Every structure is written in structure tokens, then in C-alpha cells.
Amino acid sequence: MSALDGSKREPAVVVEHLSKHFAKRVAFDDVTFEVGVGEVFGFLGPNGAGKTTTVRTLGTLIAPSSGSATVAGVPLSPRNGPAIRSRISIMPESPGLYLRLSVLENLECFAGLYELDDVRGHIDRALGAVNLAERARDLCGSLSKGLRQRVALARALLNDPAVLFLDEPTSGLDPVATREVHELIASLRERGVTIFLTTHRLEEAERLCDRVAILNTTLRLIGRPDELRQQLFRRSLDVRLRAPLADPEAVFGAVGEVQGWEQTPSGYTLAVSDPDLATPALARALVAAEADILSLAESRHSLEDVYLELVNEDVEAKSR
Amino acid sequence: MSFSWTRVGAILHKELRDYRRNRFVIATMAATPALFIALPTIQLIAANATGKAVTLRVGLSLLYMLVVPVIMPSVISAYSVVGERDQGTLEPVLSTPIRREELLIAKALAAFVPTLVVAYAVFGIFLAIAALFAHPAIVSAIYAGTHVLVQLLFTPLLAGWAVWIGIAVSTRSTDVRAAQQLSVLGSAPPLAILVLMSLNVITVSTALAIALAAALLAFDLLAWRVVAAMFDRERLVTGSRG
Known part of the structure; x- marks a missing residue:
């Protein structure tokens, strides 16, 4: 399934003029975009660009300062927080697992939080999706960083989310673990899961995403990687x-x-x-x-060229 | 979406599983009762006093029993929110449909239930040792009046106070140790009143005991609403307010 297929239906995420300020500091400002159903949407930007804050805002962990959004068909508002969170999943940069509990016990806890009916069935499917069924009884504290990331991904898949937010899923992983996570994301994409992927790994975005948006407090560009190349070069x-x-x-x-x-x-x-x-x-x-x-x-311009061109423009604009 | 006991149960179950493998919690649950049962038991067994001295000694010994439901939950509950934040496990939990009231009730029960079990067990052991080894006059003094009833009544009330103070501190702290120190400090006021009562500085009366119990009960029942209001999801995730 692609973004084009998704565009025929109601988008999975609609963001309109969304802003978040912490006192005088602007996290992100006047951001507008849509994510189609089944699309893998890359959200790129340098450190401090507002990527994680955007994810947290759309995940109702923090409240926007202005603007509006609809996530998984539910308007973003404090009252709708539990309804939105039941339809989505967020995998934060740090796996955040209970290290003294086993993989299974971690997933059982979250299955309870989502009030899932067939707990064992959901857990088995989630573990199967990340190829971890054989490690279910291992304590999370005994797992490598890459395996912990896979457990976190299984946890994020437990509730069959309408939108899966992955915040820097390969941050700090070695090349082998990174490749495993990429393969998992690619398999989720084939299953039609809508994925909102924040990353500053450009080759990751280029390889996995249908469309990308480049954020540097404000949204600088949005489109398919090849479209962005043509726009800029x-x-x-x-x-x-x-x-x-x-x-x-x-x-x-x-x-x-x-x-x-x-x-x-x-x-x-x-x-x-x-x-x-x-x-x-x-x-x-x-x-x-x-x-x-x-x-x-x-000449082949990579997404990295596009990214650096934009970020350098911003640096030059700030220095003027 | 309404209040869900399933979500409360999920967190409670997870907490109890975690406690069993957490050396710090095990040490707290073992050391505090061991300390506060040893001292009064030795005092009572060694004593053969009569008259007013017996009443005072019994009063002090039983007071030690009431320290358990104050110290133990205050240390455990102080860890409940700031500890999760420290480990990076709070954000994934807050990303689920759980409401803050559900999370707080679950955290409170996770500190309250083991405390109650341990505190009553400690009291039971104390009574058994006293019955077997203490002077008969002292055993009679323990069962005279309302000593046992006061223990049974004030144990959950004091534990409730300590749990909510601990969680309140935990929601606002950024450091686990500081939270635990503040929590123990915050749990002390009702204990101080009991100390004064045991030392006869405040004259004990049924009316006073009922008033104190009623005040603690009211606090325990209303505190979760106050603590829920203090629970700022955004501040806990980002460290700052919007």
C-alpha cells in the first residue's frame, strides 16, 4: 500500500498550523502536513529541530500551544487523549523496558494497559513480527541493545496501531542491529502499517520512507525524496x-x-x-x-545533499 | 473512556513482579520490619516492671510497630514516579491510554498492599513473641484497653498517608534519593502526634483517637485527587511546562 492509495481515504494524520512553545523557546512552529494511511512518513531534522516534541504532541503526551491536528481519525484535544493513545503507538528513542521483568512480562503489562482481549494472541503476533518468540522468557536486562529495541517495537505493535510513531528507532545501534530494525520497518510497511519515522539518518529515510518532511523548527520541505532533489538541485x-x-x-x-x-x-x-x-x-x-x-x-544528489542544503540555508539565514 | 481497573491491575501486577526482583525494595521490606520488631521485642522480654512503667513501655513498644507502615511505603512510593522517569519507562507507559488517576491508584496500591501485609505480619509476630516470652503483666497490658484496636486501625491509615505523601513528592521530584528523603520527612507528622500520645504529652482519649483516625481517613480518601492534580504529564515527559 502506498501514500497514493492512502490519499483516497481519510489521512492517518492531519496537522494544521501546529506550534509548540516552551515559555519563550519555540520547539516547532506553524507545522502543516498530512500522512496517508499505509504511508511511511519520514520526519527529518537536526538535533533540537522539534521532531520528538512533534511526536509527543501528536501522541498527546504534551499539549500544543496552537494549531490543530487529527490523529488516527480523532481530533487532538486533552479530552481525546486516551482515545488517541489507544489507536496509536509510540516507540521512544530509548526502549524504556522494565529490565527486571522478562520480555513476556513487559508485554503482558502493556497488553493490560491497552485492555486487549486475546492477550496471548496479541503477544505472540507481536513477538513473531520482530522474530523474538524464542526470547520471550528472557529478562530484558539480559538482552543486547538491538534486542531491547526489538522488544520495544513488539510492545509498540501490541495494539495493532493505526499509526506507529518511531522516534529515532536506530539511534545508538550498531550496523547489524540497525539493519535488523530497517528490515522490521520494511516488513511493517509491506503489511500496510502507517509509520511516522523521525530520524536524522538520511540513508534510513531515503531507503524506508515514501515521503519525507524536513523540520528545522518550521517545516522546510515535504515530498518524495526524488521530488525534493528536483526542487533543490x-x-x-x-x-x-x-x-x-x-x-x-x-x-x-x-x-x-x-x-x-x-x-x-x-x-x-x-x-x-x-x-x-x-x-x-x-x-x-x-x-x-x-x-x-x-x-x-x-549527477545523483542524495537526500543528504538536500538536507545539508536546507540546514546550511538556515544556518546562513540565522547568521545574517 | 472511563476509569479502568484492568489498567490499574496491569500496573499493580507489574509493580509487584518488579518488587520481587528489586534488591532495594526487598531490603526495605526486610530491614525496616526487622529493625522495628527487634527493639520493642527485646525491651518487652527484658522488662519485668509493673504499674505505670508497664503501660509506658507497652505504649512505646507498640509505637515502634506503627513506624513500619510509615517508613516502608514512604520509601517505596517516593520511587514510584521519579524512579520510572529515571529509568526511561515512564514515557512508554504514559503513551498508552492509561489515565493519571489509574496510574496513581495503581502505584498507591502497589505500595499500600505489601505494607499492610508486612506491618500486620510484624505485629502478629510481636504478639506471638510477647505471649511466649514476656512477663504476664506486660502481656496483659498489651491486650488491655484499645492497644490492639489502635494498631489495627492506624496501620492502614498511616500507610495511606505515607503512600500519598510519597507519590506526591515523587511526581514533583527529579532525583530519587531526594524524593525518598522528602517523603520520609513528609510522612512524619501523624507519627509525631502518636509519639506525643504514647509519651502522655497529649492525653489519650477515645475522642482524640477517633478524630485523628477520621482526619487520616479523610486525607487518604481525598489525597489522590490532589496528587492527580499535581501529576503533570507534560512536565514529567519534557521536564518543563508548556
Whole structure:
């Protein structure tokens, strides 16, 4: 299921002009977005950008200063707190497990808090989803950090949440544990679970999310990772040659699709209107100029480039 | 969504499971009664006094028994909220549908029930040892008047006071040790009145005992509403108010 499918139904989360201030400190301001049913929505931003505060606000742990939101179909208000919390799950950055209790005992406690009927069935399904059924009777204090994170994820799945908020789920994990958590999130995505993922790991967002929003107190950008790249960066080609051109302007200027160029340590980067048209024309021009071509390909901007571009803009704006 | 005893039960069950494996709680539950049963028992067994001295000695010995339902729950309940916050387990619990009143009742019961069991057990042991080894005049003095009734009545009332003071302190503290110290301090006033009564500084009368019991009962029944009002979910999660 994708965001597009979800858009046909009522969104899982609707946020309109939401703000949260702590006295004079602004946690986040005038944030507006929607998350579709079944969508994996990435919420990116540097430390202190307001990501966790946004999750806590949508999870009714803290009250917004202004604005409105609807979470899992329920309007955000103090009165609706228990109703919203029964429909969602939040996995905080720290697993927050009772370390003297076993995995099973931890989950039994939370099954009671959600007033689940078939406690054993819910627990078995949740443990099965995170591949921890065999460790059910282990004390949580004896588990590795990665396994604890998986228990926390099982706990978050207990009530079959309409929206699952994952706050930095791979923070502090080693690469193997991180990969396991990524695989779990991917499997949840395949099952159609709506996931709201806060992270500052950009490769994680790029790999797992249908859409991402970049928050730096205010919402800076929102869209699919490829859309964001196109919004922020002109399309370009990277050219690597065995030796620099004697007269690059003469070569590149002769190709109509090339709008500009700059020399880089490894060759040249050319701004182009359409890479598909420009590439063959440029190849012909370089061959005509007797250049030895090592590679000629469209530039790939990562989500990290997008993120850094925006964050740097904010830093520059603040310094002005 | 209305008040749910299922959610209260979930927290209560979890707390009791946790206590069994928590060395600090086990030590508190074992050391406090051991201390406060040893001293009065030795006093009574060693004594062969008669007259007014017996009454005073019995009064003091029984007073020791009432320290148990004050000290034990105040230490345990002071840990209840700030301890969870310290361990990072409070936010996941608060992220569930649980209401603050449900959480507080569960935490209160988790401190109150074991206290009651231990305090009554300690009193029972004390009575048994006295019956077996103490001077007959002292045994008679223990059962004379309203001593036993006062013990049975004031044990839960004092425990209730100590539990709510402890939880109130715990909801507002940021440090477990400071919470426990403040909690023990806050639990002392009713005990001080009992000390004065035992030392005959305040003349004991049925009316006074009933008044004190009624005041404690009223406090125990109303305190949870006051403590619930002090329980600020946002401050507990973020450390600051919106």
C-alpha cells in the first residue's frame, strides 16, 4: 500500500498550523502536513529541530500551544487523549523496558494497559513480527541493545496501531542491529502499517520512507525524496576525463542542452535541461575534441545533499 | 473512556513482579520490619516492671510497630514516579491510554498492599513473641484497653498517608534519593502526634483517637485527587511546562 492509495481515504494524520512553545523557546512552529494511511512518513531534522516534541504532541503526551491536528481519525484535544493513545503507538528513542521483568512480562503489562482481549494472541503476533518468540522468557536486562529495541517495537505493535510513531528507532545501534530494525520497518510497511519515522539518518529515510518532511523548527520541505532533489538541485551531468580539456568552453558551449558548467577535482559538472538529450550530444562533442572519457553520467544528489542544503540555508539565514 | 481497573491491575501486577526482583525494595521490606520488631521485642522480654512503667513501655513498644507502615511505603512510593522517569519507562507507559488517576491508584496500591501485609505480619509476630516470652503483666497490658484496636486501625491509615505523601513528592521530584528523603520527612507528622500520645504529652482519649483516625481517613480518601492534580504529564515527559 502506498501514500497514493492512502490519499483516497481519510489521512492517518492531519496537522494544521501546529506550534509548540516552551515559555519563550519555540520547539516547532506553524507545522502543516498530512500522512496517508499505509504511508511511511519520514520526519527529518537536526538535533533540537522539534521532531520528538512533534511526536509527543501528536501522541498527546504534551499539549500544543496552537494549531490543530487529527490523529488516527480523532481530533487532538486533552479530552481525546486516551482515545488517541489507544489507536496509536509510540516507540521512544530509548526502549524504556522494565529490565527486571522478562520480555513476556513487559508485554503482558502493556497488553493490560491497552485492555486487549486475546492477550496471548496479541503477544505472540507481536513477538513473531520482530522474530523474538524464542526470547520471550528472557529478562530484558539480559538482552543486547538491538534486542531491547526489538522488544520495544513488539510492545509498540501490541495494539495493532493505526499509526506507529518511531522516534529515532536506530539511534545508538550498531550496523547489524540497525539493519535488523530497517528490515522490521520494511516488513511493517509491506503489511500496510502507517509509520511516522523521525530520524536524522538520511540513508534510513531515503531507503524506508515514501515521503519525507524536513523540520528545522518550521517545516522546510515535504515530498518524495526524488521530488525534493528536483526542487533543490538543477539536473546535471558529471563528466570524468583522463586529462582536462584545453578549451572546455568551446566544447561544452557547442552543446545546446548544456546551460552551464564548472570544473571539479574529478572532472566537470554540467547543468543541463534534459540529461537524456544532453548525454549523447555531449559524448559526441567530447569525442570530437579528442578527449578520453572515463565516465559520463547524470549527477545523483542524495537526500543528504538536500538536507545539508536546507540546514546550511538556515544556518546562513540565522547568521545574517 | 472511563476509569479502568484492568489498567490499574496491569500496573499493580507489574509493580509487584518488579518488587520481587528489586534488591532495594526487598531490603526495605526486610530491614525496616526487622529493625522495628527487634527493639520493642527485646525491651518487652527484658522488662519485668509493673504499674505505670508497664503501660509506658507497652505504649512505646507498640509505637515502634506503627513506624513500619510509615517508613516502608514512604520509601517505596517516593520511587514510584521519579524512579520510572529515571529509568526511561515512564514515557512508554504514559503513551498508552492509561489515565493519571489509574496510574496513581495503581502505584498507591502497589505500595499500600505489601505494607499492610508486612506491618500486620510484624505485629502478629510481636504478639506471638510477647505471649511466649514476656512477663504476664506486660502481656496483659498489651491486650488491655484499645492497644490492639489502635494498631489495627492506624496501620492502614498511616500507610495511606505515607503512600500519598510519597507519590506526591515523587511526581514533583527529579532525583530519587531526594524524593525518598522528602517523603520520609513528609510522612512524619501523624507519627509525631502518636509519639506525643504514647509519651502522655497529649492525653489519650477515645475522642482524640477517633478524630485523628477520621482526619487520616479523610486525607487518604481525598489525597489522590490532589496528587492527580499535581501529576503533570507534560512536565514529567519534557521536564518543563508548556
